[in-house]
Amino acid sequence: MAAKNRRIVLAARPHGEPTLQNFRLEEAVVPTPRDGEILLRTRWLSLDPYMRGRMSAAKSYAAPVGIGEPMTGGTVSEVMRSEHPDFPVGTLVQAFGGWQDYSVSDGKGLRKVDPAVAPPTTALGVLGMPGMTAYTGLLNIGEPKPNETVVVAAAAGPVGSLVGQIARIKGARAVGIAGGPEKCAYLTRELGFDAAVDHRSDDLPGALAAACPNGIDVYFENVGGAVFDAVLPLLNDFSRMPVCGLVAAYNATELPPGPDRSPLLMRAVLTKRLRMQGFIVWDFASHIDAFEREVGGWIADGSVTYREDVVEGLENAPEAFIGLLKGRNFGKLVVHVA
Amino acid sequence: MAAKNRRIVLAARPHGEPTLQNFRLEEAVVPTPRDGEILLRTRWLSLDPYMRGRMSAAKSYAAPVGIGEPMTGGTVSEVMRSEHPDFPVGTLVQAFGGWQDYSVSDGKGLRKVDPAVAPPTTALGVLGMPGMTAYTGLLNIGEPKPNETVVVAAAAGPVGSLVGQIARIKGARAVGIAGGPEKCAYLTRELGFDAAVDHRSDDLPGALAAACPNGIDVYFENVGGAVFDAVLPLLNDFSRMPVCGLVAAYNATELPPGPDRSPLLMRAVLTKRLRMQGFIVWDFASHIDAFEREVGGWIADGSVTYREDVVEGLENAPEAFIGLLKGRNFGKLVVHVA
Missing domain, CATH: 3.90.180.10 (Medium-chain alcohol dehydrogenases, catalytic domain)
Structure with a gap:
């Protein structure tokens, strides 16, 4: 010692x-x-x-x-x-x-x-705070339904990778956004995501649109920034957006230059009837036993890696x-x- | 004819x-x-x-x-x-x-x-589309609880006036925002709002803060613009925001000047765990009988005017x-x- x-x-x-x-x-x-x-x-x-x-x-x-x-x-x-x-x-x-x-x-x-x-x-990780963030936010706020499209960024990370895998378990289509070809290949080949998009792409909006031919029903928001800009036009009516992080903005020292686009965001909320909800994992503290039991089971049977x-x-x-x-x-x- | x-x-x-x-x-x-x-x-x-x-x-x-x-x-x-x-x-x-x-x-x-x-x-009006907009949005998305503070703009209008009166019926504190002293007096004297704020005030943020000493738990959004800017800093953790209109932006021909404040909005959603949800009245079409019965009853017994x-x-x-x-x-x- x-x-x-x-x-x-x-x-x-x-x-x-x-x-x-x-x-x-x-x-x-x-x-x-x-x-x-x-x-x-x-x-x-x-x-x-x-x-x-x-x-x-x-x-x-x-x-x-x-x-x-x-x-x-x-x-x-x-x-x-x-x-x-x-x-x-x-x-x-x-x-x-x-x-x-x-x-x-x-x-x-x-x-x-x-x-x-x-x-x-x-x-x-998968059985701790990040895993529970993915589990509670996706299931309680995102509420993915079979054949819907779920998009998550930082998808090779501990939260995003579980969001996509649970989306698949629930019968939804999982599209992950990650940085670089190695992480993207990991998403589709090892985690079973239906599609992966490299956020370093020259045309992120175009690449994301191509990966989401039926639009987006659930966007699990953990990064913000350019990814969110690419997501917003693709959101379907009545889509849900759990918000648990905004990594792209964490190091920002000032707001982005104008114009002020917040009216665009609010207009999308209204006309598409979006539901956007911030949360942190402790808001769902009472779900911890269900989380451990269910995700533990998925790890044990190989449906989550x-x-x-x-x-x-x-x-x-x-x-x-x-x-x-x-x-x-x-x-x-x-x-x-x- | x-x-x-x-x-x-x-x-x-x-x-x-x-x-x-x-x-x-x-x-x-x-x-x-x-x-x-x-x-x-x-x-x-x-x-x-x-x-x-x-x-x-x-x-x-x-x-x-x-x-x-x-x-x-x-x-x-x-x-x-x-x-x-x-x-x-x-x-x-x-x-x-x-x-x-x-x-x-x-x-x-x-x-x-x-x-x-x-x-x-x-x-x-009160028994039609505007009334049902107030009723369904406030009760299904706003979910006001006793002693919470509910804020609504255009409060002398058909939607806002019913939002405030239903908030009172549910035991919440109702704060209305309206244009001019005549409408503000109507809110508190005739409709029973707990406080009224004139949006033409020289200091709308200060006036609203004074009217909401315990912050805001439900903001029924129908105008956007300067009112929303005054509301945002006062929103409490876990507050709810039904969004059914953005009148202040309807005539806008371009976005407001920068900086882009949408990251501030998203940060508030995250750190305050806001729930923001757009809706139109037809999303709640199945509630029409309950609406007519309940609001009709409140009109009959004088609790809604x-x-x-x-x-x-x-x-x-x-x-x-x-x-x-x-x-x-x-x-x-x-x-x-x-």
Whole structure:
């Protein structure tokens, strides 16, 4: 056991794209759990786009990380010391340990991870927050019906890849948008998407239209920007749009140049009778058991597959995170910490 | 019975605000009903903002009126000749007769109007399409809960006034936005709104914020523009936004100047988890009996009141319609044709 707690803190708020200078690796004393608490050792740290939001001071659905505070993040952690009867030493848990070696928890919100059921890293991906985001948003807001067309961007990532696979399971046509031929081939050959569109295409609107001959009934929105611009004209009447992320805008330092196109968006909402709804996974917290049971079953019977992109070493988390916002990862990005 | 059928046709598509030159009063032969048809005499013609959309060639939820064709519109009409067993001569019906003295119908979509139950003009207002728009959109999409705050613009009009009154019936706080002190006083003194805000105020955002100390939970969107800009920062998490009209944009000839604020709108959808849904009244056609029964009951017991603005003479419909888009009417605008 290391004598020190390495932790990556927010050194400064980014202006635009985060850089390595926005993070600082520090060493602190390993904390001591009090009565009712446990000491957790981070085994794997999840890196996710929402963390860009936590680096900013702008009001959002969660408080920002303070300057000098450890970056927040989901982890798979192991209980090293326990003053809590429910979590004996050696227990593996899904926690919110942050970008650090050690954290202390009172047990609230922890979920035990059974490595006999699935690889522990899946608790951060297909069986964790990203998977549940896909499952709850698609089924509760998107409500895909047989033969409808479901479009999702960042489709090779942990959310998008599950959105497309669940859409297929529900009898819908799945069209994925991803960056580059390798990811696009993965979508159609390995995940069973009906079509894949490269967002780096010279003509994204044309390529997407060709991939969606019957228009779009569900657009699972996690990126915004140019992809959304290509989607909007293709949306069918009564289409649904779960909105869980806008990665393309996260690093923006100013609004795009004019004209102001928001009246166009509202006109589409009205004339096409769109339903657009923002959500975060915790809005559907009560669905977690159904999610684990159902997606766990689909993994077990082979109808859902997943891919992970594992980076070695906590010290490499900042660079990996910066790459995540640029789409450099291929699969769920996880840092192997210990 | 007049020997001629006066009708107002679309002479030219407007660029921006409609003018009298966009309309033309013609005389045609009174049509003759064939077997299974009836000849209808227009008694009252409804004028509604959606008609601006029908004057444009842009794709929407309904086909545009063709150049030289009579303007479309809801009417209360009387059966003058009948070749249809269900509609004897003298029957009063809610029809889609258009801006003309006479029309022929095969009976499809007609609803009989009983003048003993309510004044026939209400079939074009509080008990017609505008009333049902308010009722279905507010209850099915807005879903107001007790003590929530419901905001509606064009609140002295037939849709907005019923939205606010139903919100009150459901235990919510109703805040109406209207143009000028007379309409605002009407909202609070006669309709029971909790607060009224004049959109001509020097500081609409400040006035609206003062009227909504607990934020906004439901915004019934029928105007867009500056009102929506004032509403957006006040929307609470999980608020709902039925969208049935965007009057402020109907006469726009180009998009507003930049920057492009649509990313701000999408960010609000995401971080506040807004639900925004476009609808037109026919999407809820199956609710018509419940609507008539329930709103009829509220009128009967005095918990809903309404106001009509009756213009005399078909020939004055164009000018009245132009005024409608500028908010010159006060109450449901109806043309008394015969």
